[in-house]
Amino acid sequence: MENQQLQKLVEEISLKDFARIFRHQAFFNSRLRTTGGRYLLRSHDIEINKKYYDERGIEELIGIIKHELCHYHLHLEGRGYQHKDADFKKLLKQVGAPRFCTPLSTDKNKIKQDQKIYQYACKLCSQLYSRKRRINTTRYVCGTCKGKLFLVDSKEV
DSSP states (O other): OHHHHHHHHHHHIIEEEEIIIOOSEEEEEOOOOOOOEEETTOOOEEEEOHHHHHHHHHHHHHHHHHHHHHHHHHHTTTTTOTOHHHHHHHHHHTTTSSSSSSTTTTHHHHHHHTTEEEEEEETTTEEEEEHHHHHOOOTTOOOTOOOOOEEEEEEEE
């Protein structure tokens, strides 16, 4: 799917589900990582994460578009467009838009295959701590009892 097709899809969804015209731009933004899309307050444009379309398909994309159109139309009407607002939650229900999008399986936040995990333990209470980075055990102490920490194991995941 290209940006022109996305623009047409957004305009169709806006007319069909919201009975309002979408007068701004909708486009894919490949730099989005942690979100399915975003509504830009100043330009009124909508950016969509193309990875969601590639991995989850058209149904997930339509849900993201509906969610962003809720922000768009409520903001232009001067009503509550933020996630916490009652107007926003009500409109989400009316159009069947999801409040959150499902996480991608190719998420970069997951532990990488070649990454080391450092396991620390407290000498007093035996509390375990797992860290991605090595820590200085002379500077840091146990958060539970203030005891000394020591390195138990460092393994590659």
